[in-house]
Amino acid sequence: MTWPPASRFLRSHAARSIGVYVVVAILWEIVGRLELIGGGAFPALSDILSTLWTERSLYPAHTLATTSSAFIGYVIGNVIAIGAAVAFMVSPRLERLMRGIGIALFSVPLIAVVPILVLAFTGSTPRIILAAVAVYFTTMASTLIGLRDIDPRLEDFVMVSGGSRSDVLRRIRLRNSVPGIVAGLRVGAPAAVLGAILAEYGSGTRTGLGTFLLGSLGQGDPARLWGIGFVATAISAGAYVLLGYLERRLAGKTTSASVMTVTPATLGGTDNQSRSTRALFAIASFAATLGAWQLFVSGVGLSPIIARGPIDFVRYLVSSPQAAASRRRLLEALGETVPLTFVGLAIGLLFAFVLATFLSLRPLIAQGVMPFALISQTMPLVALTPLIVLIFGRGVTTTMVITISVTFFPAFVATAQGLSQAHSGTIDVVKTYNGSDLQVLRLVQVPTAVPYLISAARLAAPRALLGVMIAEWLATGKGLGQLLNESRGLLDYGMIWAVAAISVFIAAGFYAGIGLVERSVARRYAN
Amino acid sequence: MTQQINRRQFLRGTAAGAVLLGGSTILAACGGKESEVSTAPGSPKLTPLPFQASWVNDAEFAGYFVAIDNGYYTSEGIDLAYASGGPDVIPESTLLSGTALVTLTTPETTVKAITEQGAKFKIIGAQFQKNPIGVVSLAASGINSPADLVGKTLAVPPVNTLAVRAMFRLSDIDINDINIVPYQYDPTPLIAGEVDATIDFVVNVPYTIRELGAQASSFLLYDFGFTVFNDTIVVTEETLNNQRDMLVGWLRASRKGWDENFKDVTKYPTLFEETWFAGTGRSIENELFFNDAQQSLIEHPDGIFAMSEDAIAANISALAEVGVMADRSMFDTTLLEEI
The missing domain is CATH 1.10.3720.10 (MetI-like)
Known part of the structure; x- marks a missing residue:
């Protein structure tokens, strides 16, 4: 039996995903309209969109300011991350040494960093730095997995055919890391936007979605706040969807059917090292992190009341009154x-x-x-x-x-x-x-x-x-x-x-x- | 001054490289200074004065905007670089970093920075004679004094913790009898009844609440014993010693701006709609309410920014209630005399 064209469309994937979004939108509207959640703190979709439309003239300057900083930081952070991953691939010791700094950058609470960055740098720089920091670690880690996680037989094949280690890196590892890089870029897009917005909170800049959000907080207008959130989400969702499309196309090309991949647990890559070597590297990595901390503190040249190094930290908790x-x-x-x-x-x-x-x-x-x-x-x-x-x-x-x-x-x-x-x-x-x-x-x-x-x-x-x-x-x-x-x-x-x-x-x-x-x-x- | 320039030059050179380990060219290109001295050839040379406000652009700073737009600072030989504040801006920090030479603060944090951190600050004037910080609640809740808060939930911005502690101490109320939660300046939880009261500017938020269809009531912490200034004008001792004339010029121009603003409180907020208040997300009606409501808290018979001996003594005793040990030497009234 053949389906008439309209019915065939209804059964297509595109139509069904549109259907899902329509259902979500209708549910959202009902829940918002009837104030079912949080007594009106969750606005109806139509309220958000109409507020967005009537206030559309407020957005371009704010959106541009945040997006451009987020984009610059995103590019810088990812370029450094991919470069670092390649360097770490070539020298696992370097990776062990720098691991502490990477983890520190990844886990330092941004709410503590923003006030300090804002004092140390002016203009868009804090936004760019925070966006770059927000994307660095995930991209570095997922790139490194791709670089390390190759089929050993392929490596053997290149080596047996007279290829060098750099041939392995270029022909196999880099190619293998592409899906990981794209995955890192995907996760990084929302992080970069959020990083740029957070850096606006204390920066005293007058344009940016974060600044706009803060000015709007006191107005008790959830539809406006969601509107700002929508615009920020649209930016990162755009990047996310685009990169997802890229990822699907690349996935088709890079994974051939006969290659059984190794698990990403190879990220550590140091299984065969002795306990004492591992301990040594952990200590060296810790020292490098403290060194980077001290370098940052002396580098920004801020008043000693603000900028505190590792020694001040010990003093504060041990010997001060x-x-x-x-x-x-x-x-x-x-x-x-x-x-x-x-x-x-x-x-x-x-x-x-x-x-x-x-x-x-x-x-x-x-x-x-x-x-x-x-x-x-x-x-x-x-x-x-x-x-x-x-x-x-x-x-x-x-x-x-x-x-x-x-x-x-x-x-x-x-x-x-x-x-x-x-x-x-x-x-x-x-x-x-x-x-x-x-x-x-x-x-x-x-x-x-x-x-x-x-x-x-x-x-x-x-x-x-x-x-x-x-x-x-x-x-x-x-x-x-x-x-x-x-x-x-x-x-x-x-x-x-x-x-x-x-x-x-x-x-x-x-x-x-x-x-x-x-x-x-x-x-x-x-x- | 030279020390500050050195720091900036150092920063520009090393910022990107040292911190991010690369990508320095793009960062350096983006990290330009916000405002260089802009002196047209032939005009008298202006002294650059970076000024850090304590909050996002609203009527709280109308006087300074008037003084900028009407050229009062330029007449004093000052090129004012105005930086907006916000919840994450700790104004005193910008003095320490050299980002600003003059800033607006809450006295309790400034005094604490002097006594506990050894910061060399001086308070040279006060914008608000009466602190506009108060307890805001819905009128129906009947909260009209600190005692009414017992057993209730009060949302407090962390920067105002000390002020709230002082208010309860002065009213002989155990602060543990009140459920204190953080506050992000969004009145939605108050209107929805999730919290019973908030700590906020009473010259601002009650209007917002009315715009949202509810009725607010409020009282000032000041009227219950927390007799301190707000938006105190603070400089470092170094600036005070080296650029005294400039500071007097700044006080004179700013006072003129505030006097002009208060001649007709409805005039300037409207004028600033497309300039200073553009893109803040706040309504001009709210700014008009704010500007009108704040007048009585700012004006003083001895002129804007006055710090009378009685008021200074009241500040010192109120702060002492929460262990913030201010003394007379932290307040320098001699510049006001030179205006």
């Missing part, structure tokens, strides 16, 4: 923040895994969730705080919601990538034996994706701490986030640096801990 009181406040805050970080990380990863699995089983429904996932990455949380506290209150639930929204995205993208990289030959085998989609998922895709998820957990861990701190800062008024925020108001830069440094230490601890799990999982899957 208020050291005991500072230690007590810090420990008290840590006691509130750290346990929540563990829980938040676990829930965030679980959420990412479930969502990615769901996407693989039910692509259409997951497609409806995607816009919200993107909004959650670009929408500044400060604009969503009223909504979140109205729905979830100011307790642990809110902390978890904010932590998940900050944590899940990189893990989600990595897991989805892992699921999609399952060997098609193996999938066919299961299907030939009449295996269901669920069985394919359980037998082939999930085992492929687990190492990716654990890899992603490394990226998610520092963010979990950040997420808890943001929740404390915006909503609950407890723990490290509150301590940081109070200290800013009191000009207590000693405490600001102490919180920043200790949160980096904790994040690095998480990172190393997950690295151990990763190695043991890699061993299991290798056998």
Whole structure:
């Protein structure tokens, strides 16, 4: 039987995805119109769009300012990241040495950095730096995975054919890293936009979406705040979709059917080194991080009241007159923040895994969730705080919601990538034996994706701490986030640096801990 | 001054390279100074004066905008570079970094910076004789004094923690009897009843709440014993010693700007709609309300910025309640006498 053309269109993929978005839009409209959520803090879609339309003349200058800075920072951050990944590929020792600095840049709480960057640099520079910092680590890590994660037989083939190591790098590794680079670029796009917006909060610039948002906060107009969030999301979603298209085209070209890829656990790449060598590198990396910290502090040439190096940090917590009181406040805050970080990380990863699995089983429904996932990455949380506290209150639930929204995205993208990289030959085998989609998922895709998820957990861990701190800062008024925020108001830069440094230490601890799990999982899957 | 120039030159040279380990050319190209001295040939040379405001552009700074637009600073030989503030701008920090030479602060943070951090600051004037910081609530809630807050939820911006602590101490109320949560200057949770009251500028937010269809009531922390200034004008001792004439010129021009603004509070906010207030996301009606409401808190018989001995003493005793130990030497009234 042949379908009439209209009905064929209705069954097409494009029509069904449009259908999903229409349903999402209608649900949004109903929920907003009837004020079902947060007593009007969640506006109807039509209200947001009509506010956006009537205020359209306000947007171009703000959007241009943020986008241009975010773009410059995005390019700089990614170029440095890819260059660094190649350098780290060539010299694993360099990677070990620089790892601490990378983790520090990735996990340092931005709310502590912004005031300092804004004082040290003028104009758009803080925005550009923050956007670059926001993208660096994820791109570097995913590029490095692609560079290392090659089929050893291909390497052997090039070497046997008389090729050099640089031939392997050029012909195989670089080509193999392209999907990883594109994945990193994808995750980085929302991060760069958000980084640029955060840097506007204290910069005193008069244009930019962040500045516009702050001016609008006091107006109690959720439709406007969502409008600003929409514009920011549109920028990063545009980049995200474009790069996704690129990724799909490249994926077709670079993964040939006969190549069975190795798991990304090779990122560590130092399994065969002795314990003492590893310890030595850990110490050297720690020293390099302290050196970079000191270099930054002396480099910016700010007043010693503001710029504090590692020695000032020790002095502040050990020998200064208020050291005991500072230690007590810090420990008290840590006691509130750290346990929540563990829980938040676990829930965030679980959420990412479930969502990615769901996407693989039910692509259409997951497609409806995607816009919200993107909004959650670009929408500044400060604009969503009223909504979140109205729905979830100011307790642990809110902390978890904010932590998940900050944590899940990189893990989600990595897991989805892992699921999609399952060997098609193996999938066919299961299907030939009449295996269901669920069985394919359980037998082939999930085992492929687990190492990716654990890899992603490394990226998610520092963010979990950040997420808890943001929740404390915006909503609950407890723990490290509150301590940081109070200290800013009191000009207590000693405490600001102490919180920043200790949160980096904790994040690095998480990172190393997950690295151990990763190695043991890699061993299991290798056998 | 020379010290500051050295720092800037150093920064421009090393910023990108040292911090980001590369990409220096693009960064350096983008990191230009916001305003160089702009002296047309033949005109008298102007002294550049970077000024850091304490909040985003709104009526709170109308007097300075008037003085800029009407050329009052230029007449004093000053080229004012105005930087807007915001919730993440800690004004005192910009003095320490040399980004600004004059700034507007809350007295409690400035005094704490002097006593605990050893910062060399002087307060040379006060914009608000009465601090406009107050407790804002919905009229129906019947919150009219600190005592009414017991058992309620109060949203406090972290920078105002000390002021709130002082208010409760002065009213003999245990602060632990109030549920204090962070506040991001968005009145939505207040209107929705998620919090019972917020700490905010009473000359501003009640109007916003009315625009949103609710009725607000408010009281000043000042009227319950927290008798301190706000938007105190602060400089470093170094600027005070080396550029005293410029500071007096700045005070004179700024006072003139405020006097002009208050001759007709409805005039300037409207004029600034497409300039100073463009793109802030706030309505001009809100600025008109603000400008009218703030007049009585700013004006003083001895002129704008006055710091009478009684007022200074009131500041010192109120701050002492929360362990912020101010003394008379932190306030320098001699420049005001020279206006």
